[in-house]
Amino acid sequence: MVRSIELIATATFGLESVVAHEVKKLGYDVTVDNGKVTFFGDEMAICKTNLWLRSADRVLVKMGQFKATTFEELFQQTRALPWPDWLPEDANFPVEGKSVKSQLHSVPDCQAIVKKAVVEKMKQAYKKEWFAETGPRYTIEVALLKDIATLTIDTSGVGLHKRGYRKLSSQAPLKETLAAGLLSIARWYPDRPLLDPFCGSGTIPIEAALIGHNIAPGIGRNFAAEAWPVIPRELWVKARKEALEQENRDVKLRIYGTDIDDEVLSLARYHARQAGVEDSIHFQRVPVARVRSKQKYGFIITNPPYGQRLGEMPEVEKLTRELGETYSTLDTWSCFVISSFEKFERFFGRKADKKRKLYNGRMECQYYQYFGPRPPRPQRPEEPPVQENID
Known part of the structure; x- marks a missing residue:
């Protein structure tokens, strides 16, 4: 029953x-x-x-x-x-x-x-x-x-943010569950480029790749309720089998993670391998001021340094300014930044189109949202191309 x-x-x-x-x-x-x-x-x-x-x-x-x-x-x-x-x-x-x-x-x-x-x-x-x-x-x-x-x-045991791919950790990792939430709020779709210019140990790009390939986030771990006699073992076997069948590894993703720290980039690559999405993410050592892209209608989704100690604030101000300058070169892109830096908009160079209060651990943050233009709708084959009149 x-x-x-x-x-x-x-x-x-x-x-x-x-x-x-x-x-x-x-x-x-x-x-x-x-x-x-x-x-x-x-x-x-x-x-x-x-x-x-x-x-x-x-x-x-x-x-x-x-x-x-x-x-x-x-x-x-x-x-x-x-x-x-x-x-x-x-x-x-x-x-x-x-x-x-x-x-x-x-x-x-x-x-x-x-x-x-x-x-x-x-x-x-x-x-x-x-x-x-x-x-x-x-x-x-x-x-x-x-x-x-x-x-x-x-029923979960260890919290659901423990996907199983992050065995090692950088200094201030973003929880996997929050990273997935940031992607969902931004409404990023796998057919659009995604860049995290402060990727750290790779959580946002990896969560994006899991979404892009429709990989169940819990597929690589166990749960407390798997040992409960009241839930038949065959239900877990069936649920995992169905999840594996729904994966789509053939989707070509354009996901990029950049940072200036070789050590955390090495961590990011390791975590991507553990998650089975290494081939779907391009990690590169590039400072945020030098990040550029020829691609159109992409998304920046990132968790930059906040600066919790007084001596760190000049660096945070500098990085925020550089992020704003980089974003200004990407005229068709959208940008989503989670930060506890109260003067973020001032140093970024513009007011956010929308803000949302979130918590990174116990730290109150704002999710600053800057909306780029929508990409043009694909032209149907039966429609003639639009001709411009040049007089």
Whole structure:
């Protein structure tokens, strides 16, 4: 029997609509809230969303939601939830927690209460007094917001930004999920050139290549729920097989990453190899001031240095000015820059057409968006070419 499971795809602030679009593309109806997208699906939905969501942080099973202003309420309502439907007798079930603007503000106490309530429910179902917790991992979270408790189980394990290709790291890497979100907001399409002139260890170009070849971002990693007996192994096998069949390696992509640091460019090439997209990206050592292109209607999408320390600001101002000067030479291109530099527009040389608040980790940033002209529509074969009159 197919059952309907309430699921939550968590999202970084500002990317909720992007994650909602990705979930809808997989065929599920969504409800969007701050930091999360809620939807209903079956066991296969757990497999597909973990494999395919590019901008979500995690996929959670929503066990229940209720008001709790006392520990007794939290205990009784947690114990009433159907934990044995998910947790086998040997389940390893740590409890994590958070509390915002709630009377139950002690997170360690809330975690302990939830753990005790789940154990009591398990005792009732399995007719035993003690659980070894030697089996698969089921990370439970109790999240309290304004006295409303939401209980979930994490199906992803390690966060979805861990694609598996980035074994090494540069000093200030951009999360893969945020990089994918930047590409989605910019509405970059694989038939258009893409340049990241501050590519660092290559995250934006690599995420673009994964999108361009329709490669599922989670295809190279495992998930916590793969070890759960409640989800048949054949569902994961089927979901992975379908994902591999949907890849399109024949698409010719024009993706470029430049930087001035040979060491991070070496990292970028290594990561591209790990992701299986090395042949789709051209990395080159070029300072931003010297970046030029004869191609038309391309996209600059980049995460330049922000300058968090006082002594770095002159360099950030210089690089921002040079980026603006480079962009001024690309008259048909669009440009999208995520930055926490408050004077970005001033040094870039023009006001953004649109801005969007995003967070890079805990750092508040703006996503500055400069829209170039749309490319001309391809001429249909039956249409005669337009003739210019020269008198």
